[in-house]
Amino acid sequence: MTKERTYAVIIGIFYILAFASSVIAVILYQPINNPLDWYHVASNGEVNQVLWGVLNDVLLLVSAVGTTVFLAPYLAKYDKQLALAYFSFRFMEAVFIAIGIVSMLVLVSLSQHFNSGFIDHSDLLISSGYAWQAVHRWIMILGPNLMLGINTSLYSYLLLKTELVPKRLAQFGLVTAIMVFVAGILDMFGIIEPWSTTKGLISLPVGIYEMSLAIYLIVKGFKPNALITITKN
Template identity: 40%
Template sequence: MNSNKKAAKIVGSLFILAAVTAVMGLLFYNPILNGPDYLIKGSEHANQVITGALMELILVVSAIGTATVMFPFLRKYNETIALWHVCFRFLEAIIITIGVISVLSLLTLSREYVEAGAPDIASFQASGILLKAVHEWTFLLGPNFMLGINTMMYSYIFFKSKLVPRFIPILGMTGATLIFLAALLEMFGVIQQISVWGAILALPVAANEMILAVWLIFKGFNESALATISTKKKTFGSSA
């Protein structure tokens, strides 16, 4: 029981850490991702941009951590979905990492632009637009598209297994559907990535992660549900 509670606390803490570092990363990236003079501002705020990259790398580690620590609990109910969840979470982390690399490459471009003095601005802007586009697409496919799939998988198992109160996975499945819908709408240009509608559609999944995190930290997984699942697996295994 103590090990289960410890694992639950780790998962909850990692969810909170992931949310905080994701927001901080975007804030630190502001000089190089926003504004027409990003080729100059990026170099001027190099340490801030690098700090933003570090925040996103912590996000990557946190995301992988939640999946791997939850895996032993999710597999008790459905090993296939639990394995899919780990694989898709790793894919989400890889996509985010590609976005980090694009921002750091943009920072290098900014430094080269400033050091060149009076460069051919057109070629630098073309490269900058491409690198910013890579980050925008990774931001859409990772924290939106893949997040929707991942959240749906673990929320479904939580709902069926009753490892946490059912209102939490219901919110999770609702949020997963909406953030996945947001990703599709953004892909087809119906709404902007950073917009009021984007924020509204992302709110339920963000609320689910925070509520789930707090519940796991203070309450942990439902021990009786874990015992029931283990008993069913043993019974099924012995009958087979």
């Protein structure tokens, strides 16, 4: 197996891990995202569930960086500026993910302090919880929606121009990038709810695209002729 073939498989694995870990994290975070009962996470014995969600988000962060580290050098052979833009926006997405992780850990700590009696059920506790839940909600818009939409459009465009993968696959990526970006905008202005079916349906295609890209890279790798062409350029 050549280096390029190996890297294609690694990129594909990272995309699969990113998709799976993001979905799992959302499911595991449900107790701590409850606006009415989040402070009972510790007393309900749900801390470990949330912490498993945090670990999945850490895996998402690593996977996001991993796909970029292995993919960007190939895209840079065609257009260094756009590849750098892709790298930068992907990095910003990772930063937002990290901030979201911190917000979840703060909520867990507040719940544990409430359960141990260090703080009482006061307006300050509830306000603090709402504030950190709001941080996480905005992070979900800025990172997994807006930044994801931008960097997906950039690398899909470069994949289309380099022909490292089939054109139809890259074109599908451009469409899904617009869709997930629009989902974030609609959520930002309160037109759709953050965890609604509508937002899920608008955002889902980008996940399908990433999984399709992952499977293609693992099974077939980059197109050999395209690799030769961008290497010569």
